[in-house]
Amino acid sequence: MDHKFRAGIVGCGNIFPMHAYPISKNDNVDLVAVCDIKQERADAKAKELSAKAYYDYQEMIEKENLDVIHICLPHYLHPIVAEYAFSKGLHVMTEKPMSIYLRDAKAMIEAAEKSGRTLGVIFQNRYNNSTQLIYKALRDGRLGKVKSVRMTLAWCRSDEYYSKSDWKGTWDKEGGGVIIDQAIHTLDLMRYMIGEEIEFVDCSISNRAHEIIEVEDAAEGVIKFQNGIFGAFHCINYFTYDAPVELEFDCEKGRAKLTADKSVIYYHNGDSEEAHPTGDYFHYGNVKSYWGVCHQVQINQFYDALKKGEQPEITCYDALKTQQMVCAMYESGKLHKRVYLK
Numbered sequence: 001m002d003h004k005f006r007a008g009i010v011g012c013g014n015i016f017p018m019h020a021y022p023i024s025k026n027d028n029v030d031l032v033a034v035c036d037i038k039q040e041r042a043d044a045k046a047k048e049l050s051a052k053a054y055y056d057y058q059e060m061i062e063k064e065n066l067d068v069i070h071i072c073l074p075h076y077l078h079p080i081v082a083e084y085a086f087s088k089g090l091h092v093m094t095e096k097p098m099s100i101y102l103r104d105a106k107a108m109i110e111a112a113e114k115s116g117r118t119l120g121v122i123f124q125n126r127y128n129n130s131t132q133l134i135y136k137a138l139r140d141g142r143l144g145k146v147k148s149v150r151m152t153l154a155w156c157r158s159d160e161y162y163s164k165s166d167w168k169g170t171w172d173k174e175g176g177g178v179i180i181d182q183a184i185h186t187l188d189l190m191r192y193m194i195g196e197e198i199e200f201v202d203c204s205i206s207n208r209a210h211e212i213i214e215v216e217d218a219a220e221g222v223i224k225f226q227n228g229i230f231g232a233f234h235c236i237n238y239f240t241y242d243a244p245v246e247l248e249f250d251c252e253k254g255r256a257k258l259t260a261d262k263s264v265i266y267y268h269n270g271d272s273e274e275a276h277p278t279g280d281y282f283h284y285g286n287v288k289s290y291w292g293v294c295h296q297v298q299i300n301q302f303y304d305a306l307k308k309g310e311q312p313e314i315t316c317y318d319a320l321k322t323q324q325m326v327c328a329m330y331e332s333g334k335l336h337k338r339v340y341l342k
C-alpha cells in the first residue's frame with residue numbers, strides 16, 4: 001500500500017476547517033493530530049475529526065511522527081513553528097502571510113532547503129476560475145500587453161472583530177492590518193497575473209476609522225512593475241460588508257475585470273468571455289462565504305507534489321516575492337518614501 005502522509009494542524013481557530021476538511025477528503029493523507037494552546041478548541045476539533053489533541057506543537061511533532069504540519073497560527077508564529085518543524089524533518093504548509101518580516105520568510109526557505117523538505121504557502125485565490133480565466137488570457141496573448149491594472153478592496157473588520165482577537169490589530173503579532181491580512185490575496189493576484197518583477201512601491205497607510213487597533217485600516221498607492229506597468233491599489237477594511245474585491249486589467253486587445261469569484265473579458269474585437277465560481281468547493285459556515293474557497297485545490301496539489309517529490313505549483317520562492325512586496329509597502333507607508341525592490 002502507498003505511504004499515507006501523517007498530517008497535523010496547529011491552530012484551531014477561524015481558518016482551521018479550510019485545512020482540516022481538504023485533508024480529511026484526501027486519500028493520500030491522514031489527519032492524525034491537532035494542536036491549540038486553547039485546550040477546549042483542540043479537544044473539540046480532535047473529537048470531531050477523530051484525531052489526537054495536543055496543546056503544545058513541539059510535543060505533537062515529537063510524539064506523532066508527522067510528515068506534514070499545517071500552520072494556522074497568528075502571523076508572528078509562522079516562521080518560529082516552520083523552522084522548528086523543518087529542523088525535525090517535516091514538510092510545512094503555512095497560511096499566508098509567510099511571516100511579518102522579510103528576513104524571517106527568507107530564513108524559513110533556508111530551513112526548508114537545509115532539511116530537504118517542502119514549504120507551501122496558501123494563496124488559494126490563484127485557483128479561482130475567475131483568476132484562471134484572466135491569467136490564461138494574459139499568458140497566451142489573447143489580451144495582448146497589459147497597459148495598467150488597478151485593484152480595490154473594501155471589507156469589514158469592525159472594532160468588535162478586533163476586540164475578540166488577542167493578536168489581530170497589533171504590529172508585533174499581526175504585522176499590519178488591511179495590507180498583510182486582507183488585501184494580500186488580491187495584491188498577490190495582481191503580481192501573479194502580471195508575472196513581472198517589481199521596480200518600486202509607493203504607498204500611504206493610515207488608521208482612519210478604528211478606535212482600538214495599532215495597525216492600518218487603509219492603504220493606497222502604486223506598484224510599478226519592471227516592464228513599466230503601474231498597478232494602482234486602494235484597500236480599506238472599515239466598509240460595512242465584505243464587498244467583492246475588484247481587479248481590472250486594461251490591455252492592448254481588451255479589458256478584463258475580476259470581481260471576486262466572477263470575471264469577464266471584453267475584447268476590442270467584440271468577443272467576450274466569462275468565468276463563474278464552480279460552487280462545489282467546501283466552505284465552512286461563513287468562514288469563507290465571501291471569497292476564497294479554493295484551499296482544497298491548493299492543498300490537494302501540494303500533496304500531489306509531495307508524493308512526486310516535486311515543488312508545489314505555488315512555490316515558497318514565488319510566495320517570497322509577495323512577502324517582499326508587502327514588506328516594501330509597509331516600509332514605504334511608514335517612512336513616507338518610495339521603496340525600490342532589489
Ligand SMILES: NC(=O)c1ccc[n+]([C@@H]2O[C@H](COP(=O)([O-])OP(=O)(O)OC[C@H]3O[C@@H](n4cnc5c(N)ncnc54)[C@H](O)[C@@H]3O)[C@@H](O)[C@H]2O)c1
Pocket residue numbers: 010011012013014015016035036037038041055056057071072073074075077095096097122124165181292
Ligand atoms: N487564506 C485565507 O483566506 C485565510 C483566512 C483567514 C485567516 N487566514 C490566516 O490563517 C491564520 C490564522 O488566522 P485565524 O483567523 O484562523 O486566527 P485565529 O485567531 O482564529 O486562530 C489562531 C489559533 O491559534 C491558536 N494559537 C495561538 N498561539 C498558539 C500556539 N503557540 N500553539 C498552538 N496554538 C496557538 C489560538 O489559540 C487560535 O485558536 C493567519 O495566518 C491568517 O492570516 C487565512
